[in-house]
Amino acid sequence: MMQETHEGLEEYALVLDYMPTGKSFSPKPEPVAQLLGEGKFTLLEVVPKTTDIRIKERVYIGKGDRDKVALIKSRITYNDLTQVARNELPIAIGEIIKGDEQRFVDVFNNASPLNIRMHSLELLPGVGKKHLKAILDARETKRFESFRDIAERVPLLQDPVKLLTDRVVEELKGESRFYMLTRPYAREPRY
Numbered sequence: 001m002m003q004e005t006h007e008g009l010e011e012y013a014l015v016l017d018y019m020p021t022g023k024s025f026s027p028k029p030e031p032v033a034q035l036l037g038e039g040k041f042t043l044l045e046v047v048p049k050t051t052d053i054r055i056k057e058r059v060y061i062g063k064g065d066r067d068k069v070a071l072i073k074s075r076i077t078y079n080d081l082t083q084v085a086r087n088e089l090p091i092a093i094g095e096i097i098k099g100d101e102q103r104f105v106d107v108f109n110n111a112s113p114l115n116i117r118m119h120s121l122e123l124l125p126g127v128g129k130k131h132l133k134a135i136l137d138a139r140e141t142k143r144f145e146s147f148r149d150i151a152e153r154v155p156l157l158q159d160p161v162k163l164l165t166d167r168v169v170e171e172l173k174g175e176s177r178f179y180m181l182t183r184p185y186a187r188e189p190r191y
Contacts, residue, residue, distance in 0.1 A: 010037030011062040013044060014092040016085035018053050023082075033069075034076065034085040035061065036092045038100070040183040041168050043081065047071040055088060056095075077185050078173045089172070093165045101146060104164055107181070108135060108150055109143045120180055124163045125170065131156050 013035035022029045033053055035044045046061070049070040053059070059068045081089065097104045111120045119132050127135070131154070138144070138153040147160045157163070164181065171182040 009062065010039050010042050010044070011060065012039075012058055013037045013042075013061050014095065015053060015055050015057045015059060016088045016092060017082045018048070018055060019082070020051060032073070034081055035059065036089065036096070037061070038096050041093065041096070041172060041181065042183060043076045043078065043172060043185075045073045045076050045080070047073060055084070056092065075185065078169075090165050090169060093168045094161055097161050097164050097168075098147075104161075105144050105146060105150065107164065108160065109139055111180075114178060120178070123167060123176070123178055123180055125166045126158060126163065 015033055016036055017034045019032045022032045031048050031051065033046050033048050035046055036042070037044060038058075044061070047070045048068055049066070050068055053068050057068075060066050061069050061072060078086075108121070113119045114123075119136075121127055121132055121135055122129075134154045134156050135150075138150075141153075144150045144153070150160045151157065168181050170176055171179050171184075174185060
């Protein structure tokens with residue numbers, strides 16, 4: 001259930017926050033919503049078509065006719081999120097991960113070394129050399145089939161969904177050198 005088109009654009013997103021009168025510092029009051037894309041966890045700010053838009057709601061943002069989103073204003077960074085959106089973010093990420101379980105189980109099945117000293121699984125918070133060895137040994141025996149399978153076969157590992165969620169949040173904050181689950185946000189240089 002990959003949520004990204006062949007062009008790399010998000011198709012669906014979860015609503016993180018809805019501001020019926022826009023941001024308080026905005027010169028032009030218009031309704032605004034902040035969304036999290038399901039494909040690459042892209043943070044977006046949109047103008048809704050309707051006031052009937054709710055936090056945690058899944059909305060279509062693809063190229064076709066959108067029922068709830070009039071305009072995608074821009075891609076935003078973690079720092080642009082409202083406090084409500086920041087609070088909703090880990091919950092929304094967890095829902096996306098659980099809703100597309102096979103895609104994220106395959107992260108554990110297909111992850112490879114970054115270089116001779118570091119494996120990409122070590123990017124997950126709390127995964128060190130001991131956890132890495134346990135994961136690699138378990139997946140060498142048999143590919144993982146579910147998050148439950150990972151948790152049962154790698155007892156040292158904490159909740160796989162939480163590990164992935166924490167990693168996505170870290171990447172969205174822009175604090176990472178490597179990006180394995182999101183598309184990095186590239187700001188244009190300011191002169």
